[in-house]
Amino acid sequence: MADVVSAAADFVDRTLQNEGAWYRADDVGHRLGGVLDSYGSSIGAVRGTVRDALRKFKDLDHDGTVMLASALWGQPRPGSRPVFERRLAAVVLLQSKVRLLRHSDLTRLEGFLRSARAADLTEPLLSDVLVPLLAGLGERDRQRAGVVLARWREDADPELRAAAGALSKEIDPVN
DSSP states (O other): OHHHHHHHHHHHHHHHHHHOOHHHHHHHHHHTTTSSBOOOOOHHHHHHHHHHHHHHSTTOOHHHHHHHHHHHHSOSSTTSOOBHHHHHHHHHHHHHTGGGOOGGGHHHHHHHHHHOOSHHHHHHIIIIIIHHHHHTOOHHHHHHHHHHHHHHHTOSOHHHHHHHHHHHHHHOTTO
16 A cells, blocks of 8 residues: 555656646745745646546555545655645545545544644645544544544644634534
8 A cells, every 4th residue: 555655645746746837836935924835736736636646546545545645744855845735635635535534533634733834724624624524423433533622622732722613513513
């Protein structure tokens, strides 16, 4: 599986670089305050690249999906900064495969939220990945997810506390 994930990550990275434009990269850099690098790929190119990757690498199961998302979220090479479009591709991948996700993936998603550095990434992670993930859990897994969200609510990271507050309605709609 690691070879497939590596090949898929290389495919996505290469395609996003080829789809990039310097003026979009400059715009993203300015908009995000320079905290992430950018290839300058359009959102449509990111979505299309993920769609093509899923067609090309059809056998991505749960583990392959979360491994690929993690590979895209990280740095493209040692010593470089994370790239916005790679992280957005990770979000789009998780959106596409949200039915495969489990309550145990909340820890990985917590890491993504902590390191996102941009509302353009945290907002779709919350609304298009975490909300449907929580909504699809059975009662026992919802309770387990509730424990994780309770920990997030007490965390020192204000972004994580805000995410927990927004997601608590998904676990306990009465409150």
